[in-house]
Amino acid sequence: MAGTTDQQDAFRLEGLAKTFYPILPWHRHRAVEAVRGIDLKVPRGCIFSLLGPNGAGKTTTIKIIAGLILPTRGRVVFYDRDGSELRSRPRLGAVLEGSRNLYWRLSPLENLYYFGELKGLSLTQIRREADELLEMFDLTKKARASTQTLSRGMQQKVAVAVALLGKPEILLLDEPTLGLDVESSRLIQKRLRELVERDGRTIILTTHMMELAARVADRIGILSEGELIAEDSLPNLVAFFRQQNYELQLPRSEWERLRNDVSAFRFTEERSSDDEEVRITFHLDSREGFYKLSELLLSRRPQFITISQVTPSLEDIFLQITQHYAGRKGDEA
Numbered sequence: 001m002a003g004t005t006d007q008q009d010a011f012r013l014e015g016l017a018k019t020f021y022p023i024l025p026w027h028r029h030r031a032v033e034a035v036r037g038i039d040l041k042v043p044r045g046c047i048f049s050l051l052g053p054n055g056a057g058k059t060t061t062i063k064i065i066a067g068l069i070l071p072t073r074g075r076v077v078f079y080d081r082d083g084s085e086l087r088s089r090p091r092l093g094a095v096l097e098g099s100r101n102l103y104w105r106l107s108p109l110e111n112l113y114y115f116g117e118l119k120g121l122s123l124t125q126i127r128r129e130a131d132e133l134l135e136m137f138d139l140t141k142k143a144r145a146s147t148q149t150l151s152r153g154m155q156q157k158v159a160v161a162v163a164l165l166g167k168p169e170i171l172l173l174d175e176p177t178l179g180l181d182v183e184s185s186r187l188i189q190k191r192l193r194e195l196v197e198r199d200g201r202t203i204i205l206t207t208h209m210m211e212l213a214a215r216v217a218d219r220i221g222i223l224s225e226g227e228l229i230a231e232d233s234l235p236n237l238v239a240f241f242r243q244q245n246y247e248l249q250l251p252r253s254e255w256e257r258l259r260n261d262v263s264a265f266r267f268t269e270e271r272s273s274d275d276e277e278v279r280i281t282f283h284l285d286s287r288e289g290f291y292k293l294s295e296l297l298l299s300r301r302p303q304f305i306t307i308s309q310v311t312p313s314l315e316d317i318f319l320q321i322t323q324h325y326a327g328r329k330g331d332e333a
Contacts, residue, residue, distance in 0.1 A: 007043035008083050010170055010202040011065070014039060015074035018060050034060040036226040037074065042219075044081070044169075045200040047192060049213040051318065052223035058206035059097070061223070062174050065204065066094045078170075090170060091119075093163035097175035097206075101159055104148035108139050108158045111147060112165060119166045126165070133161040136191055153184025160188060164195075171195070171203045177212055189216050214314040222321055229325045237317050244284045245312055246293070250304035252278050258302050265293060281310060283320065 018035040021028055035057045042048050050058045063069045065076055067089055078086040095101065102111050109130060116126035134140045137157040142150060147158060156176065163171060173192075177185040193216060195201040207213055213220055214234060221231040230237070250258075252271070255278040262282075270279045284290050297304075312320075 007045060008081070009041050009079050010044040011076055011078045012039075012041050013061075013065075013074065013076055016040075016061070016064060016071050016076065017073040018057075018064060018069065019072045034226055035064070035071070038223075038226075038228045040221060040228060040231065042202065042204065044079075044202050045196060046218035047196055047203045047205060047216050048219045048221065049217035050204065050206045050221050050223055051208070051210065051213045051314075052206075053208055053322075055225075056208075056223040057226040058208075058223055059174050060226075062094070062096070062172050062204065062206055066092055066096075066172050091166055091168045092170050092172060093165070093168035094172040095156075095159045095163050095174065095176055096172075097178055102147050102155065102162065105146060107142075107144045107146060108134065108150075108154075108161070109143040111158060111162055115162045116165050121166055129165055129167070133164055137161050138187065151181075151184075153180045156180055157184060157188065160191075167199070169202060171201055173203065173205045175207055176205060177207075177209070185212075192216060210314040210318055220314075222318060224322050224325050227325075230321045234314065237314070238312060244286070244289070245310035245316075246282045246284065246290065247306075247308050247310045248280045248282065248297075248304055249306045250278060250280070250302055252276055254302045254304065255280065258300060261296060261300055262293070265289070277305065 016035055016038040017033070020032045020034060022030050038057075038061065050061060052058055060069070064071050078088075078090055080086055080090075103114065106114060112130040112133065113126055116130070121129070134143050137160065139154065139157060139161065142154060147155060150158070160173070160176065163173075171192075176192075177188055180188070189212070192203055192205070196203060196218075205213075205217065217234060219231070219233050220237065222229050232240075252275060255269075262280075266283045266285075268281045268283070270281075272278070282293060284293065297307075
């Protein structure tokens with residue numbers, strides 16, 4: 001499943017693959033394929049979320065884009081605002097989950113000045129941007145406190161602020177809200193959307209939290225076992241799966257009478273707490289499947305309570321895509 005967009009690309013991944021080999025050559029059979037031939041176009045001026053479970057290849061992909069590790073095969077191609085290919089990486093900002101990219105004994109303000117100088121910014125620019133970023137993330141009152149004394153949420157806000165120094169066009173965020181309190185998480189989400197809508201920045205955000213991806217992302221790519229198995233906008237993903245999911249609620253006795261007749265269809269079953277009613281969700285492969293199900297129900301005429309088209313959550317979509325992918329991989333094996 002792939003979407004299209006009229007926006008210019010910020011960068012593209014072309015056949016991107018990464019295999020980690022053991023140091024000892026006789027252990028090469030233990031090599032790990034973390035990323036397997038990803039082709040992806042990331043539009044400029046959007047939040048693109050790479051969604052997947054732990055071990056899906058999200059962090060490895062982010063590190064390759066950032067230039068921290070080299071791909072085994074394939075490449076990352078960056079473009080300027082005119083659509084011309086760049087010979088080198090543009091200025092990137094990055095926050096990698098689990099890495100200490102701040103100096104704990106320095107204050108937020110000192111961290112901003114220190115990393116600003118490392119990025120080659122002038123003192124005037126650092127001073128101006130530091131004031132803006134501290135205010136943006138509600139850190140002004142803690143500007144001179146030691147970073148190690150701050151809460152986890154405040155430390156993460158400082159890390160994002162440091163990544164934004166120099167106004168990078170592309171921001172890479174690996175699990176940026178993991179472990180944060182609700183208030184800090186929502187502030188970071190709000191500021192990210194402002195950066196895209198106000199400044200036209202491009203943000204790549206990895207997460208296994210579907211709620212976060214649904215709330216902030218313009219486009220979503222789903223990774224599983226190092227492969228990109230779906231990519232589109234959230235509305236398109238929801239619209240695609242909404243066409244194929246129908247929910248039937250009926251008395252348990254009616255369902256027992258109907259069950260064998262619908263065994264050819266794929267469905268999930270949920271019983272009520274008193275076990276008197278059953279909610280059946282049919283997962284149909286096409287509109288033709290809906291017509292066949294409708295004809296069968298008309299012929300059997302069950303005494304159902306309700307029947308409705310289902311609007312799936314991103315979690316439902318994720319589960320359906322990964323289950324379909326796992327089934328396809330099993331058939332190929």
